[in-house]
Amino acid sequence: MKRSRIIDRFIPLLSASLIAGLLTVSTNAVKLEAAEQKSKESPELQKLFETMALDESIDSSWLNLVSVVTRNSYQLSFRQLVKENKASDQLSIESARQIAQGKAKKAGEYFASKLEKKYKEELRAIYTQVYSKYYSASDMKALAAFYGSEAGKKAMAENPDIIRRSMIKLVRKVKPRAEKLLAKRLKAMMETEGGSSSIEDEILE
Numbered sequence: 001m002k003r004s005r006i007i008d009r010f011i012p013l014l015s016a017s018l019i020a021g022l023l024t025v026s027t028n029a030v031k032l033e034a035a036e037q038k039s040k041e042s043p044e045l046q047k048l049f050e051t052m053a054l055d056e057s058i059d060s061s062w063l064n065l066v067s068v069v070t071r072n073s074y075q076l077s078f079r080q081l082v083k084e085n086k087a088s089d090q091l092s093i094e095s096a097r098q099i100a101q102g103k104a105k106k107a108g109e110y111f112a113s114k115l116e117k118k119y120k121e122e123l124r125a126i127y128t129q130v131y132s133k134y135y136s137a138s139d140m141k142a143l144a145a146f147y148g149s150e151a152g153k154k155a156m157a158e159n160p161d162i163i164r165r166s167m168i169k170l171v172r173k174v175k176p177r178a179e180k181l182l183a184k185r186l187k188a189m190m191e192t193e194g195g196s197s198s199i200e201d202e203i204l205e
Contacts, residue, residue, distance in 0.1 A: 041128055044140035048131070049124075051147040052156065058123050062116060069111050074104035 041049070049055070078100035085092065135143065146152040 042132070042137060042140070044137045044144070045128065045131055048140045048144040048147070049127070051144045051152075054124070054127060058120050061123070062119055065119070066108055066112055070104050070108035073107040074100050077103040 078096055081096040081099055082093065085096065131140070147156060
């Protein structure tokens with residue numbers, strides 16, 4: 001129990017400096033792919049993506065992904081080292097932490113070197129395909145004008161938080177009904193094979 005408490009205390013989130021250190025791979029290839037991708041986009045779509053700060057959004061999502069991968073690598077390495085070496089005192093725990101950080105850094109660098117270019121290239125290609133399918137050139141111009149306005153900038157800044165809060169409220173509201181419905185259905189299935197009542201009817205009760 002004591003060793004467990006010590007271990008938990010020495011599993012911090014990786015520092016911002018360590019995450020930044022993982023991204024020292026060359027970005028020239030990534031920029032070249034981005035330029036090639038943009039050449040396939042219409043001027044209206046390029047303007048819209050520029051107004052939406054799409055490249056910055058893709059960069060941010062990539063950093064978050066690398067951060068998650070690195071953190072998970074660190075935690076797995078740390079726990080494995082502690083288990084293998086039966087580390088229990090503060091000195092051995094600290095040594096395991098440093099070794100695990102080194103392993104996580106290498107894992108993150110490998111992950112970034114192999115997938116960064118492909119990730120950003122394919123994500124932008126997906127945005128291009130989707131927007132080109134659903135919006136005409138005039139639609140894109142109108143959207144670019146909106147996102148360039150003060151209201152549009154506010155919408156881009158606030159929408160992620162609005163969506164997150166809405167999902168939290170929805171889950172809190174639906175969860176009790178869903179659990180009650182599932183419990184009722186499981187009970188009916190256990191009592192009689194293949195209940196005849198309709199799930200849709202129960203949801204609307």
